[in-house]
Amino acid sequence: MATLGVFLDSGVLFRVLRRRRVFEAVHLYEPAAREFGLNLVLFRPRGLSRRRRRVRGYSVPGFRPVSVPIPEVVHNRTLQSASSRSGVRWLQARGVHVFNPIVPASKHAKHLLLNRSAEVRPYLPSAFRLAPGWPARLETLQRRSGQFFVKPSFGSRGQGVIRIASAGGGRYRVDGVRHRVVGRRGLRRCVRQAARRGPHILQEGIELARYQGQPFDIRVHLQRGEGGHWNVPGMAARRAHSGRFVTNLTRGGSAHRVREVLAAAFPGTDRERIYEHIEQASLAVGRAMASSYPRVADLGLDVGLDRDAHPWILEVNLRMLRLSLRDTGEHEAWARVYRNPVAYAHHLLTTGGHMGEAGTT
Numbered sequence: 001m002a003t004l005g006v007f008l009d010s011g012v013l014f015r016v017l018r019r020r021r022v023f024e025a026v027h028l029y030e031p032a033a034r035e036f037g038l039n040l041v042l043f044r045p046r047g048l049s050r051r052r053r054r055v056r057g058y059s060v061p062g063f064r065p066v067s068v069p070i071p072e073v074v075h076n077r078t079l080q081s082a083s084s085r086s087g088v089r090w091l092q093a094r095g096v097h098v099f100n101p102i103v104p105a106s107k108h109a110k111h112l113l114l115n116r117s118a119e120v121r122p123y124l125p126s127a128f129r130l131a132p133g134w135p136a137r138l139e140t141l142q143r144r145s146g147q148f149f150v151k152p153s154f155g156s157r158g159q160g161v162i163r164i165a166s167a168g169g170g171r172y173r174v175d176g177v178r179h180r181v182v183g184r185r186g187l188r189r190c191v192r193q194a195a196r197r198g199p200h201i202l203q204e205g206i207e208l209a210r211y212q213g214q215p216f217d218i219r220v221h222l223q224r225g226e227g228g229h230w231n232v233p234g235m236a237a238r239r240a241h242s243g244r245f246v247t248n249l250t251r252g253g254s255a256h257r258v259r260e261v262l263a264a265a266f267p268g269t270d271r272e273r274i275y276e277h278i279e280q281a282s283l284a285v286g287r288a289m290a291s292s293y294p295r296v297a298d299l300g301l302d303v304g305l306d307r308d309a310h311p312w313i314l315e316v317n318l319r320m321l322r323l324s325l326r327d328t329g330e331h332e333a334w335a336r337v338y339r340n341p342v343a344y345a346h347h348l349l350t351t352g353g354h355m356g357e358a359g360t361t
Ligand SMILES: Nc1ncnc2c1ncn2[C@@H]1O[C@H](COP(=O)(O)OP(=O)(O)O)[C@@H](O)[C@H]1O
Pocket: 125, 149, 151, 155, 156, 157, 158, 159, 161, 203, 204, 205, 206, 207, 208, 216, 217, 245, 246, 247, 248, 302, 304, 314, 315
């Protein structure tokens, strides 16, 4: 029986072993592993015994310490730390099928990659790197909604995200940790301050549709599964906390069932059509990512809808935190999130990873 290794960061692995509430529900891998006839081992970067060519990890079920030969296929769920990157490279050099690979993580790099895809472009807000000369390019970002976003290129969880909207008469409303209205010089000062904290991108702002009076966006889980095909196991809507403009759950956002939110936000519109439109846009993102990084298999998209229900790809996360579907109680969708990687592992093992790599469905 072949072994599927699940590669986790140490901190996450230990919380799993202590059965702490964590975003990895590893027990959900189990029924899928039985279905596809795979052994499961959880391991962390330090579990690689490079000289002995073995992996020390923990069995699922049971979480017993085990030592096994290098797994044939590895589901990489680590963040891209130095030790996990080196582990991934070492495994790849041994011929192990590793999904997900190491991918440039900056928001700017991902924007450039997606912007190359003609089928993604209609869903991609304009964006560019914050660099000298940025004020001259502002107009393209404000064209549609009169607002733009400044975001740390390596940020997450809504940290450091600033929204800037024109307030008329050459004034701008700046919403970040604080709210203020400034003139052109004040605006330049705010943006320069952000630039000092590291690389940032400027992105066209989308006037997000609202639910219960607050803006919302949609977390789309996007994965490859059976046959190597891209699919969307589930989506969850995230509504901003009142007075906030970011929907991140770590910033007070709340998770809601997507169909309920679509029905409420767009009364009189066919919500299934909106759902499918979001799905189509997301699948295009999967194909674009995979054309540069063939074994990308696990993405979390932040998709905003404007007032016309047109989807906009606000962000592509390389390792999605899998909270939202649990929070909305969509257990079947949540189970699919864990079945997909096992199905994909099985696909890689049976085809050697040569077929369906560009998986188009
Ligand atoms: N261009 C945009 N237009 C409207 N809202 C946005 C835009 N970009 C980000 N947001 C809001 O800010 C949140 C955080 O931005 P995001 O790019 O996802 O950064 P992070 O990596 O911190 O999650 C999004 O979930 C969304 O609610």
